[in-house]
Amino acid sequence: MKLEIDKRDLLSLIGKTQNIVEKRNTMPILINVLLEADQNTLKVFATDLEVSLTDQIKAQVHQPGKVAVSAKSLFEIAKELSEGPITLIKKENNWLEIKQGKYTSKIVGISADEYPIFPTYNSQAFIKIDAQVLKEMIDKTIFSVSNDETRYHLNGVFFELNPATGFKMVATDGHRMSLVTKGSEEMKVAATQGVIIPRKGLHEIKKLLEGMENSVEITIEGSQFVLKNASTILMIRLIEGKYPNYQQFIPQKLNQKALVNRDAFLMSLKRVSLLANQKSKAVLLNLSKGKMEISSNNPELGDAKEEIEVDYSGADIKIGFNARYITDILTSIDQDKVDFELNDHLSPSLMRPHNDASYTCVVMPMRI
Template sequence: MKFEIDKRDLLSLIGKTQNIVEKRNTMPILVNILLEADNDALKVFATDLEVSLTDQVKIKVVQPGKVAVSAKSLFDIAKELSEGTIQLIKKENNWLEIKQGKYTSKIVGISADEYPIFPTYNAQSFIKVQASVLKDMIDKTIFSVSTDETRYHLNGVYFEIVGGTGFRMVATDGHRMSIVNRIQNDAKSNAAGVIIPRKGLGEIKKLLDGVDGTVEIAIEGSQFILKHSSTTLMIRLIEGKYPNYQQFIPQKLTQKIEINRENFLTSLKRVSLLANQKSKAVQLNLTNGKMEISSNNPELGDAKEEIEVDYHGNELKIGFNAKFITDILTSIAEDRIDFELNDQLSPGLVRPHNDTSYTCVLMPMRI
């Protein structure tokens, strides 16, 4: 194998693989990427057996071939080289020689035959979706994904296509839940809802950054597939049954508060600085037209701040994890939010003002 490639093309190609390759060393071979040069193109394959990526770029192929090498080593070397053409040559012992001007280096490689079999797909029914819509849906749910590995079915976002009219994403960790709906008229699918793992969602987000227009998605067997231009991302879905999230959405909430999002967010950040570092507990004390946010930590001190809110009702005191609320407020772009409650023991709802397409459920805390 021998080919020439522009530095920027090489960095762009292998840069996408850096977070996919396995770093935990459970399978040492997975720190490598597979390079295949043929038909005036360089293809790259990267996988950690959960998330797999393939991409390609046009190059000048002198001699076709393939080899697997360390993704980090190749990326680090290419990053420090000068702008312009780089020559890569596979040696007899599967080492990869990198040449530019008077610079030469060799990195240890392995035979392409030793690289894991790469996942394939036959999906014909790809759905086009706006990249900005998909990214926004991930931003509005990923913070609610559980990190508790014993509840593996909650370690991802539940994704479903709803009645041929749109998409829904749901995430919960048992303390909070985020649900977002988006309309897309051609979102037809026979597939049941699937659970996309957190790492896969992170890679989807990275791929969507800077994408203007549409991407294509499909669900085939145990895989979620996303295509854009020459890049294909394949994510192994989490097996398991997602809980019936609809039953956790509180109905007929009696207290509705309209709040300026930015005022609420900045006040929460200030007051929670002196909250318990583990629980992040703050108390909200609601009276007519006002909300007092307070925190108390015997080891650090206490803090309180009052903000104006649109609330008319009996005095209500309720505790919440401040980080959970700030995560929600950060994911909302609108100026005003609706905070709906019943009492200090029941879950509350947070939504953009008069917008039911995005709903967050919050469990209260005893303070």
């Protein structure tokens, strides 16, 4: 294998793989990417057996071939080289020689035959979704994904697509839940039962969508979620298991409703929670006519309280929450006003952008 490729093209190609390659040494081979040169194209393959990415870019291929090398080493060397063409040559011992001007280095590689079998797909039933809409949906749900490895079916976001309602994403960790729905032009695809996309896969989708203005194509085939954008293909192995019936977690009859200024609520929570218990992050909200007092108390650190104005005329309520759960929700909302609905200090509360039913967050109270 011998080829010439522009530095920027090589960095663009290898940069996308940096967070996919396995950094832990459970399978040392997974720190590598597979490079394949053929027909004036350089292809890259990267996988950790859960998330897989393949991409390609134009290159001047003098001799076709393939080799697997350390993704980190190749990226860091290319990053420090000068602008312009870089020559890559596979040596007989599977080492990869990197040359530019008077600079030469060789990095240890392995035979392409030893690289894991790369996943493929056959589906042609791709549907389009605006890149920023998909990114927004992930941003509005990923913080509610559970970290509890024993409840593996909650370690991802539940994703549904329906010709009638569009795209839906749901995440819950048992203490809070986020649900976002985005309409779409009529989708020529059958409704799915819903699939669970793992957290790492969602982070990779987000990185890929960063700053992208166009649409991307997605499909679900068997046990994997596939996303395509131009030459980039991301394949994510779905989490097996049955997702809970999230509809039953959404409280239906909430008697008390407050209209809160998002920024005032968020900044006050951040200030007051500085003196909350570092583990539970417990804060007490005291709602009364026209105002909300937010307070925290920690015998080891001290206490804090602040009052903000709210549009509220219901009965007085004192209710405790994990401040981080509320700040996560407020950070994900981009409207000025937030609807905050509740019944009492024991029942789940509901938060959503003012008069916007497409995004709903449910959060369980704490006993304080």
